[in-house]
Amino acid sequence: MIKRLSYLAIVFAMMLGVAAPGSLAAAEGIAISRVVHSTQFPTNISFSLTASSEANIVDARLHYLVEKQGFATVENEVLVRVMPAKEITLSYSLDLRRTGGLPPGTRVDYWWTVRDAEGGESVSQVTTLDLNDARYQWQSIKQGMVTLYWYSGPDSFARDLMSTAQDALVKLENDAGAHLSEPVALYIYDGAQALQGSMVFPQEWTGGVAFTNFNTIAIGIETYNVTWGKRAIVHELAHLVTHQMTANPYNTIPIWLNEGLSMYAEGPLDAIYQVFYNQALDQQALISVRSLSSPFSAYANISYLSYAESYHAVKYLIDKYGQDKLLRLLDTFAGGATADSALMVVYGFDMDGLDEEWQDYAYNATPDRFQGGVIWTPWLAVLIVLVAGASVVTAVWLFFPIAVKKVERN
Secondary structure, three states, X not given: OHHHHHHHHHHHHHHOOOOOHHHHHHHHOEEEEEEEEEEEOOXXXXXXXXXXXXXXXXXXXXXXXXOOOOOOOOOEEEEEOOOOEEEEEEEEEEEHHHHOOOOOOXXXXXXXXXXXXXXXXXXXXXXXXXXXXXXXXXXXXXXXXEEEEXXXXXXXXXXXHHHHHXXXXXXXXXXXXXXXXXXXXXXXXXXXXXXXXXXXXXXXXXXXXXXXXXXXXXXXXXXXXXXXXXXXXXXXXXXXXXXXXXXXXOOOOOHHHHHHHHHHHHOOOEHHHHHHHHHHHHOOOOOOOOHHHOOOOOOHHHHHHHHHHHHHHHHHHHXXXXXXXXXXXXXXHHOOOOHHHHHHHHHXXXXXXXXXXXXXXXXXXXXXXXXXXXXXXXXXXXXXXXXXXXXXXXXXXXXXXXXXXXXXXX
C-alpha cells in the first residue's frame, strides 16, 4: 500500500511538472523553454517544443486528452522522434483525418514529457487549447443550457432559432419527460457546404450533425431556409437530450427509439416520410421493430420508411401508455439494460411483442391519408420520382390527392 501511494505521489508530481524526490538533480538539468501549438480546423493540430539539458535529450513524448463525455479518461501518448542533443526543437502534427474529426469548440489538454541520457525527466505544465473554426467571426447568445453560435444573418435570425430550441426542450419535457442534464453548444453555419467544410470526410448530403459525446450540434441553415433549419435543430437537439438521459457504459438505446424520439420532437411528419409509410401499410410491408434496431438502409426509400416507422412506433408508445412510462424506459436504459429487457420491465413485452402490438394497430387503424399537419413542399413530387420511381408517384396520387393537386398548381 505504501509503495502504491509513493508511486501515485511521483506520478502526481510529474503531472505538475515537479521532479520526484529521487530524481531532483537530474530533472533540474532539463529545461523546457517553449511549448506552443497551432490549429488548422478541422484537419490538424500542431504542437511544438523546445528543451535543453546538460546531457543529451533522448526521449520526448506528447500527451493529450480530448475533453468529452465518457466513462473512462483516455490519455493519448505520442512518441516523437528525437535526434539526441543537448538542445532540441520538436514538432508534431496531429492529423485529425486519421484520428477522427472533432466539432468546433472542443477543448484539448496537452503536455510534454522529456528525458535525457542520464535518466533525468521533466514534464511541462498542462496547456489547454480550444479547437475553434476560425474561418468565421462567430457571435453567440445563451439561454438556459443552450448557447447558440452564428456568423451569418441578423440577431433576429439567431433569436428565432434559439426560440425553436427552447420550445423543443419544453416539448420533450412535456411529451416524453426528457430533458438536458448538461449544457449544449449549437453552431449554425450558413448552409450545407459551409457545414461540410467544418467536418472530416463528410457525406455529401450532410446538413446537420449531433456530436453526442461533445454535447455539440452543427447545422447548415441559410437565412432563407429557416423552416427546414428549425426542424433540423429540434431533431438534433432531441438526439443530445436522449443521449444525455440514457448514456451508460454497457449498452446504447436502439436506433428506432433514438430516431423516433427525434422525429417525434419535430412534430408532424414531413410528407415524403408519410408517403413511404402509407405505401408500406397498403403492401403489408412494414419493417419489424427488431430490424429497425440495426443501422438504417443506404437505400433512400427504405431509409425514409425506417424513419417514418420509428416516429410512429414512438408515437404509439406515448399515445397509448403515456409520458411517464416512456420516461421510465429511458431511465431503465440509463441503467445499462438491453432493449428487450428495458421494454419488458416497463411495458411487459420485448421488441417482438412491441412489433406485434404496434403493427396490429397500424394495419387496422383507419388510415389517415392526408394529414393536415403533414408538410408538403413543391419539390416533393420530383424528389419522390428520384427516390422510388413512378410506382410511388402513383401511390402519392392515391394517398394524397389533395396535396398532389396543390403541388401541381404551384
